[in-house]
Structures are given as structure tokens and as C-alpha cells.
Amino acid sequence: MKKIGLMLLISMLVMAVYSQDTEKKLAQIPSVDLKTIEGNTFNSSQIENNGKPIIISFWATWCKPCCKELNTIADVYADWQQETGVKLIAVSIDDSRSSDKVKPLANGNSWDFEILLDPNQDFKRAMNVNLVPHMFILNGKKEIVWQHTSFSDGGELEIIDIVRKIIKGEDIK
Amino acid sequence: MKNYFRKVYTIFILSVVLSPIFAKSQTIGGGQIHGNFQMDAQYYLKDSLIGAPNVPEKLLMNGFANIIYSNGNFNAGIRFESYQNAMLGFDPRYKGNGIPYRFASYTNDGLQVTVGNFYDQFGSGMVFRTYEERSLGYDNAMDGIHVKYKPYKGIELKGLIGNQRFFFDKGVGIVRGFDGNFFINDIFGLDAMKTKYTIGGSFVSKYQPSSDPVYNLPENVGAYAGRLNITRSGFGIMGEYAYKINDPNASNNMIYKHGEGLFVSTSYSQKGLGVILSAKRIDNMDFRSDRNEVGNVLIINYLPALTKQHAYTLTAMYPYGTQPNGEIGYEGSIMYNIKKDSWLGGSYGTKVSVNYSLANSIDKQKLNDTIAIGTDGTLGYKSDFFKMGDKKYFEDFNIEINRKFSKSIKAILTYAYITYNKDIIEGHPGAPTIFANIVVLDISYKFNTTNTLRMELHSLMAKQDEHDWAMCLLEYTIAPKWFFSVADLYNYDNPDTKRRFHYYNAAFGFTKGTNRFALSYGKQRQGITCVGGVCRQVPASNGISLTITSSF
Numbered sequence: 001m002k003k004i005g006l007m008l009l010i011s012m013l014v015m016a017v018y019s020q021d022t023e024k025k026l027a028q029i030p031s032v033d034l035k036t037i038e039g040n041t042f043n044s045s046q047i048e049n050n051g052k053p054i055i056i057s058f059w060a061t062w063c064k065p066c067c068k069e070l071n072t073i074a075d076v077y078a079d080w081q082q083e084t085g086v087k088l089i090a091v092s093i094d095d096s097r098s099s100d101k102v103k104p105l106a107n108g109n110s111w112d113f114e115i116l117l118d119p120n121q122d123f124k125r126a127m128n129v130n131l132v133p134h135m136f137i138l139n140g141k142k143e144i145v146w147q148h149t150s151f152s153d154g155g156e157l158e159i160i161d162i163v164r165k166i167i168k169g170e171d172i173k
Numbered sequence: 174m175k176n177y178f179r180k181v182y183t184i185f186i187l188s189v190v191l192s193p194i195f196a197k198s199q200t201i202g203g204g205q206i207h208g209n210f211q212m213d214a215q216y217y218l219k220d221s222l223i224g225a226p227n228v229p230e231k232l233l234m235n236g237f238a239n240i241i242y243s244n245g246n247f248n249a250g251i252r253f254e255s256y257q258n259a260m261l262g263f264d265p266r267y268k269g270n271g272i273p274y275r276f277a278s279y280t281n282d283g284l285q286v287t288v289g290n291f292y293d294q295f296g297s298g299m300v301f302r303t304y305e306e307r308s309l310g311y312d313n314a315m316d317g318i319h320v321k322y323k324p325y326k327g328i329e330l331k332g333l334i335g336n337q338r339f340f341f342d343k344g345v346g347i348v349r350g351f352d353g354n355f356f357i358n359d360i361f362g363l364d365a366m367k368t369k370y371t372i373g374g375s376f377v378s379k380y381q382p383s384s385d386p387v388y389n390l391p392e393n394v395g396a397y398a399g400r401l402n403i404t405r406s407g408f409g410i411m412g413e414y415a416y417k418i419n420d421p422n423a424s425n426n427m428i429y430k431h432g433e434g435l436f437v438s439t440s441y442s443q444k445g446l447g448v449i450l451s452a453k454r455i456d457n458m459d460f461r462s463d464r465n466e467v468g469n470v471l472i473i474n475y476l477p478a479l480t481k482q483h484a485y486t487l488t489a490m491y492p493y494g495t496q497p498n499g500e501i502g503y504e505g506s507i508m509y510n511i512k513k514d515s516w517l518g519g520s521y522g523t524k525v526s527v528n529y530s531l532a533n534s535i536d537k538q539k540l541n542d543t544i545a546i547g548t549d550g551t552l553g554y555k556s557d558f559f560k561m562g563d564k565k566y567f568e569d570f571n572i573e574i575n576r577k578f579s580k581s582i583k584a585i586l587t588y589a590y591i592t593y594n595k596d597i598i599e600g601h602p603g604a605p606t607i608f609a610n611i612v613v614l615d616i617s618y619k620f621n622t623t624n625t626l627r628m629e630l631h632s633l634m635a636k637q638d639e640h641d642w643a644m645c646l647l648e649y650t651i652a653p654k655w656f657f658s659v660a661d662l663y664n665y666d667n668p669d670t671k672r673r674f675h676y677y678n679a680a681f682g683f684t685k686g687t688n689r690f691a692l693s694y695g696k697q698r699q700g701i702t703c704v705g706g707v708c709r710q711v712p713a714s715n716g717i718s719l720t721i722t723s724s725f
Contacts, residue, residue, distance in 0.1 A: 027205055030243055031280070039371050039402045039411070040356060041329060062482035071575075075521075095304070096297035097477030100411065100438045101506065104447025107407070108508025109524060120294040120304055126248075128209035128239060128724040134687075149722065150684050154623035154652030 026143035029056070029136075030126040034091065035117040037103045042116060044123055051140040052085035053166045055159065057113075058124055058134045059090055061098045061105050066133040069151035074111050076156065086163045088113045093124050093132060137162050145172045204244035209687075209724035211307070212236035215260055220715035223674055223696055226261065233260040235267075237307060239274075249277040261714050263310040264469075266340040273341055274314060283323040291319040293333065295352040295375035298475030299415040299434045299458070300396045303337070313472055314338045315348065327359025337462045337471050344471040346381040346462030371402040379462050379473060388427060388550060394420040396432070396460060396474070412437040415458070415474075421549070422464035425457050425498055428553030432457040434476070445510040452503045453479050456535055456556060459497040479504045480530040480569055483589070485613045486662060487631040487644055490698075491593035493532060493567040501561055502532035521577035530569045534562030534597075565606070568592040585615040595638065609635040623652040629660075641666035657681045662698065687724045693717070 031045040047054060059066035070090055073080075080086055090113045092102045099119045106115050118124055127136065130149065137146040137159065146162045148155075165172055213235050217228040234257050241250035252274035256267040276289035292314055294302040305312040317335020324330065331352040336343040357363070357370035376397045383390040400413035417432035438451035460474040476495045479502045483489040506528040513522035537546050537554040546554045571589035578584065589611045595604035610633070617627040631644035646660035662676040678695030696715040 027207060030248065031246070038369055038404045038409075040359075040369070041354075062484055064484045071524075095477065096294070096302075096475065097479070098482060100409075100440060100451065101449055103409065104440050104442040104449045104506065104508055106447075107442035107444060108447030108510060108526065110445050110510050120292055120302065122292070125239070125292070126241070126243075128207055128241070130209050130211050130722045130724060131689075147687050147724070148653065148684070149687050149689055149724075150653075150682075152650035152652045152656060153617060153619055153625040154650075157622055158653045 026139075026141075026145060028143060029138065030123075032118075032123045032126045034123055035119065037106075037115050037117065044126075047089060047138075047142070049085070049087040049140075052087065053140065053163050054138040054142065055086060055088040055163070056127075056136040056138065057088060057090050058093055058118075058127070058129050058132050060093050060132055061101050062094070063132050065151045067105075067109075068153075069133050069135075069155065070111060070113065071109060072151075072153070072156050073159070074109065074113075076160075077112055080160055080163070084160075084163050084167050089116060090114070091116045091118050091123060093118050093121050093129075095119050095121075135159065137166070139166045204242060206240065206242050207725060208238060208240040208250075209722070210236075210238040211720070211722045213260060213718065213720050215714060215716050215718035217261070217714060217716040220696065222672075223676070223713070223715060225696075225713060225715045228261065230258055233258055235260050235263060235310075246280040247278070249275075251275040259310070264340070267310060269341070271341045273312075273338060278319075285321040287319040287321075288317075290314045290316050290338070291333070291335075293319060293331065294475070295331070295350065295377070296373055296398055296400045297413050297436055298477075299413055299436065300375050300377045300398045300417070300460070300474050301348075301350050301352070302473075302475035304475070309469075311469055312338055313470070316343055317348075325360070327356035329354040337473070339463075339471060344462045344466075346379045346471070348377065348379050348462050348473055350375065350377040352376075368403060368405040373400045373402075374398065377460075377473065379460075381462065381464060388421060390421055390464070391419060394418055394460075398434075407443045408439075408441050410437075410439040417458060417460060420460070420464065422459060422461065423467050424459035424461075425553070426547050427549035428457070428547060428551060430457050430553040432460070433558075434458045445512070447506070447508040449506045450504070451479055454501045454535065454558070455495065455497060456499050457497075457553070478532070480532065480567060481506070481528045481571060483571075485587065485615070485629065485631060486646075486698075487633040487642060488571070488587060488589050488591075488611050488613060490611075490633060490642070491591050491607060491609060493530075493569075493593070494598055496532075496534075496566060496597065499535040499537065499556075499562070500532050500566060501535050502530065502567075504528070504530040519576060519578065521579075524573075524575040526573045526575075528569070528571050528573075530567070531565070532567040534564035534566065536560035536562050564594065564597065565592060566594045566597050581619040583617050583619075585613075587611075587613040587615070605637040607635050607637045609633055625650050625652070631662075639664055639667050639672070654684055655682070660695075687722075689720075689722045691720045 029044055031043055034042045034044055036042045059070060094102055096119060099117055133151045134149045136144050139145045162172060216232050236255045237252055239250060239252045241248060251272050253272055255270045259265055259267040274290045276287055276291060278287035292303045303313050303315050315335040315337055319333040322330045334349045336347060352375040354373040358366055378393055378395040380393050383392050396417035398413055398415035402411040413436050415434040419429040419431055421427040421429055433456045436453040440449040455476055458476055461471045462473055463471045476497050478493045478495045480493045508526040511518035511523040513520060536557045539546055540552055540555060544551050569589060569591045573587045575585045591609045593607040595601055595607060612632045614630045617625055619625045627648045629646040633642040642664050644662040648656060648658040650656045658680045660678045664674050667673045676696040676698055678693060680691060680693035682691035694717045698713055
């Protein structure tokens with residue numbers, strides 16, 4: 001049993017070594033089925049912002065820091081959009097206990113974000129998210145250039161800084 | 174049997190290695206390895222006073238890492254888990270190291286095939302949901318084959334078969350399931366229509382052999398569910414009904430009654446306003462792939478509590494848990510955003526949310542004069558579908574006001590009145606029902622763009638159980654990297670004066686990108702805690718704990 005696991009691990013690593021291009025590529029977002037707030041299926045590969053940066057924020061209705069993060073950004077979102085054209089996609093990991101609260105909560109809070117539902121956390125798993133809130137920033141080519149877990153007041157400044165750097169074509173690291 | 178597994182694994186490994194080569198449509202280059210890691214370790218201090226059990230190992234640790242390889246439409250991955258030994262609050266049957274989760278999947282022309290372990294959910298989950306909640310030690314992953322097919326625009330079909338995870342082993346029962354989801358507007362090309370309809374249906378069956386000397390038990394137990402979802406701009410309604418054939422099991426005391434579940438939810442929202450009303454009725458719906466098991470193992474379906482999930486320590490002190498053998502409940506919420514620059518809203522606007530939920534027993538009547546309710550080997554009881562039972566399990570009225578006073582001051586005021594039937598929810602016969610008044614004030618003050626001090630003041634007042642509690646938490650954050658916090662939870666009015674304990678705690682943490690370290694020292698009661706920007710479930714203990722999370 002253990003041997004097999006080890007073999008599997010080694011075979012995956014070997015595969016990865018073979019498959020690495022000479023120039024290191026940035027990670028793309030995996031293709032996973034999500035749900036729109038209307039209940040339709042939406043594949044994560046359809047996430048689009050016409051070559052402008054995208055912020056993906058994993059959150060839940062029961063997570064206070066997540067709601068704080070989204071409320072904080074909601075206050076400045078219009079300015080951010082005007083300045084950089086950035087789009088925020090808020091992916092709720094609420095399960096069927098609370099997923100029907102997502103839309104009323106988002107509207108009740110007057111959020112202008114695009115909301116997607118990940119009720120069985122398939123996207124969360126595919127994106128390797130441990131804890132919420134967890135945020136990803138994608139560049140115009142939809143490559144993940146930055147990610148961060150947790151939120152505290154003032155954290156939004158770093159986010160917009162990264163977005164501005166992407167727009168200017170500066171190095172993130 | 175072992176040989177059989179070895180073969181299966183060999184084939185699996187070969188398929189993992191070879192598939193990117195055979196899948197000619199994909200370039201072999203460009204694949205990525207990504208994953209995440211978490212480790213929680215705690216050094217336990219002796220504290221028999223607060224009821225922390227003695228830990229002979231002194232130090233306990235839970236850890237896991239997911240490693241996933243992705244290349245276009247192909248994905249494969251494993252999860253390594255380690256419990257040396259499992260931390261307090263986790264099932265001790267999680268022991269040692271292993272790879273309980275490995276999978277490979279590919280998608281081709283609308284067909285997705287997954288072999289190995291997988292998670293999925295049919296509808297709201299009333300007949301099937303496998304998922305993981307690592308922080309709670311919950312994982313009922315399937316091991317088998319999962320197929321998903323989209324033959325036509327608006328049609329999604331899923332089929333699956335497998336065994337469920339049982340710690341580092343598998344359950345004996347085989348679970349088979351089929352689910353169809355139909356987006357009516359897409360199928361009939363009614364994209365322009367404002368009203369959107371979705372219908373769906375599922376069938377799940379489990380097989381478990383029986384050689385019971387007393388009862389003639391069904392070896393195949395089937396359950397089905399139908400659902401409907403209608404939305405029209407801000408308005409939405411969804412409902413699901415589930416039925417399960419007779420399934421005598423350890424949880425329902427071996428009765429032959431069928432099971433039923435109904436969940437209906439309707440909502441309306443527009444900018445600044447959200448309203449939601451839901452109702453559900455659950456009757457004899459404990460559904461597992463092993464009829465002899467109880468507790469959080471080998472559960473096939475998901476029956477969520479229809480109550481608000483509170484995030485503050487004291488509002489979450491008495492949380493409700495669904496009663497699968499019978500409950501009827503309602504929930505309503507209103508969220509309203511009072512406009513800024515108005516008399517009530519202040520210069521930044523004010524958010525108000527009101528929530529009410531009730532969970533009650535269902536009606537249960539004797540089958541006849543000679544058989545007591547729930548007698549094993551009988552149909553158990555009769556039940557009037559729409560009638561409420563006479564026992565209140567849980568009630569929660571709460572209101573939350575969230576207001577920003579100035580650029581530097583923000584506050585959230587929460588009030589909750591919770592009725593908690595400890596006898597039923599925790600299974601302590603004779604325990605009194607608790608009526609708790611809870612107030613939480615959460616204020617934060619921003620010194621400058623990145624330095625914030627936050628204070629939580631809690632009060633819980635009850636005349637039952639451990640009576641009154643108070644709590645104070647101070648948290649200082651330097652965004653986006655640092656947090657420091659101190660807290661004291663004080664049971665100042667415990668009727669047993671010797672048990673008026675302080676549960677103090679001090680913590681600090683550091684986050685850079687996706688690496689997060691948190692170190693804390695103190696005593697903790699069980700419940701959800703949200704400190705330093707994230708929430709997780711914590712068991713009762715006294716000691717020093719370290720958490721490391723990371724993803725790449």
C-alpha cells in the first residue's frame with residue numbers, strides 16, 4: 001500500500017520533470033464546473049475579463065473575515081474598476097446549508113462582484129485552497145501571478161498594488 | 174483480495190503515467206504540479222479542571238498534503254495524511270500515515286471520467302454527498318468510478334459507483350448513484366426568457382450483505398430525489414423531495430419505516446435588500462453504506478442544519494445539529510443596507526440583518542395500542558407530514574448591525590436569543606433546555622492604512638447549564654502579514670463556584686502569500702474560532718499549538 005503510494009508519487013514527479021518547459025510557465029486556473037447564482041453550470045475556464053486582470057476570492061457567508069474583505073473592497077471597487085478594469089469574482093464555498101443565502105447576502109450588501117458557487121468545493125480543491133478567505137490574482141493571460149490567504153484591514157492596498165503592477169507590466173515578485 | 178488491489182493500483186499507476194502520452198491532443202509539455210499542505214500540532218498541558226483529557230503522548234499532530242498534477246484536460250493527484258497521533262477532538266481511528274486519496278481524471282468531448290477517489294453531490298445532497306472537512310476530521314470520499322457526461326446543451330448526467338472511505342480503510346457497502354440535471358431554457362433554446370427553469374433527479378442505492386439472525390434486512394436500499402429550481406431576476410424558488418425505502422439501521426433502532434426529506438427555499442433580492450425563507454422536514458433519513466455504524470462515518474447523504482452558522486465564540490457556543498431521525502424546521506433572513514448619507518445610515522451606510530430559525534420534532538404516533546413508538550422490527554410510527562411535533566429542539570432569533578462610523582472606526586453589534594435542547598442535540602437525557610441571551614460588540618479602530626486594533630466584547634446570559642459567560646478579545650493586525658491577539662473567556666456565573674474558569678488565550682501569526690504560521694497558547698473550548706483572518710473548528714484543550722498552512 002505504502003509502496004504503491006510512493007511509486008505513484010515518483011511517477012508523478014517524473015512526469016512533471018518531463019513535462020516542464022525550459023521556461024517556467026505560470027499556473028493557469030484548472031477547468032472545474034461551478035454554478036452561477038441562477039443555478040446554471042459555469043466552467044472555471046469561462047472566467048474572462050478581456051485581457052484585464054482578474055481577482056478570484058474564495059469566501060463563505062459564515063466567514064467573518066471573508067465578508068469583511070469583500071465589504072472593504074466593495075467600498076472601493078468602482079474606483080478600482082475605473083482605474084484598472086479589474087474584475088472580482090467571489091467564489092462562495094457555502095454548501096447546501098447556506099448556498100441559497102449567497103445571493104440575498106451579496107445583494108443585501110450591494111456587492112457588484114460576479115458571484116459563483118462551489119457548493120461541493122471542487123474548485124477549492126483544484127485550486128489548493130486550505131482556508132478562506134483565499135485570494136488569487138490573475139494577469140491578462142489568466143495566469144495566477146499572486147495569491148494570499150487571510151484578510152486584515154489594509155490588506156486591500158496590497159491587492160490593488162499587485163493589480164496596478166500587472167497593468168504596468170511590472171514584475172510581481 | 175490483496176492481489177486484486179495490487180492489480181488495480183498497477184493499472185491505475187500505468188494509466189496515470191501513460192495517459193498524457195496517449196492523449197495526443199494534449200502537448201506533453203506544460204503540465205503543472207500544484208498542491209497544498211497543512212499541519213496542526215499541539216503540546217498539551219495537564220488541565221483536569223477544565224476537563225482536558227490526559228494526553229500520554231504530550232504532543233499530537235495532524236497533517237496532510239495534496240499533490241496534484243494537471244495537464245490540460247488531465248488531472249491526477251494524491252493526498253498524504255498523517256496523524257501521530259490524532260489531535261484531541263478527532264476520531265482516534267485516524268492513526269498513522271497513509272495515502273487514503275488518489276485519483277486520475279480526464280475530460281474529452283463533454284465526457285469526464287474519474288477513477289480512484291472522488292467527491293460529488295446530487296442536488297442539495299439529501300440522497301448523496303461526499304465531501305471532506307479536514308478541520309473536523311470528516312471525509313466520506315468515494316473510491317471507485319465516476320462519470321459525468323454532457324450529451325447536449327443543458328443536459329448533465331452523472332453516474333458513480335464505489336465504496337466509501339472509513340479512516341484508512343473502506344466501508345463494506347457499495348454505493349451506486351445516477352443523477353440528471355436539465356436546464357430547460359438551454360435545452361429548448363429559450364435563452365431570452367427571463368424565467369429560468371432547472372429540474373433534476375437522482376437515484377442512489379447501497380448494497381450491503383446481511384446475515385442477521387433476527388431480521389430479514391434489505392440488502393439493497395434505494396433512495397431517490399427530485400428537484401426544481403426557478404429563478405426570475407431577483408426572485409428564486411427551489412425545492413427538493415427525497416424518499417428512501419425501508420432501511421433498518423443502528424441509528425433508527427432497526428425500524429422498517431421508509432424515510433422522507435423535503436427542502437423548500439425561496440428568496441428575493443435587489444440591490445441593498447435580500448430576503449430568504451426556507452423550510453424543511455426530515456423523517457428517518459439516516460443513510461449510510463454500513464447499517465451498523467453510528468457517528469460521523471460512512472454517511473451517504475447530507476442533511477444540513479437550517480440555522481445560521483454563527484462565527485463569534487459565544488454566539489456559536491450552542492450550535493444546532495440536524496436530527497436525521499426526525500425534525501421539522503423553518504428559517505427566515507432579511508438583509509438590508511441602509512443607504513449612506515441618510516439619517517439612519519450615517520455617512521458610510523449601515524447593514525442590518527435579521528435571522529430567525531426554528532427546529533422542532535416531527536409528529537410521531539403509535540402504530541397501534543400495543544407497539545411503542547420506534548420499536549425495533551416494526552414500522553416504527555405513523556407521522557402526519559405537515560404537523561409539528563411537541564418538542565422544540567432549537568430556536569434562534571438574531572440581529573446584526575454593521576456600521577462604519579468614520580474612516581477609522583467600524584463596529585458590528587450582534588444580539589441573539591438561542592433556545593437549545595441539550596437533551597436531544599447532545600444526547601444527554603434529562604439535561605435542561607438552555608435559553609441564552611447573547612450580545613457581541615465587535616469594534617475595530619484603524620490607526621493607519623495597515624495597523625488595526627479590533628476588540629470583541631461578548632456576554633452570554635443563561636439560567637441553565639453553565640450559566641453566564643463573558644469574553645474579551647483584543648486583536649492587533651499589521652496588514653497583510655502579522656496578527657497578535659489575546660482573549661479571555663470567563664464563566665463568571667457558573668453555579669458551581671469552583672468551576673468559574675478563565676479560558677485565556679494568546680496567539681500570533683504570520684502570513685506571507687499562501688504561507689501562514691500561527692502559534693497560540695492557552696485554553697480553548699470547543700467551537701468555531703475566527704482569529705487572524707480565518708475560521709476553523711477547535712476542540713477543547715489547554716496547551717501550545719502551532720498551525721502551518723501553505724499552498725503552491
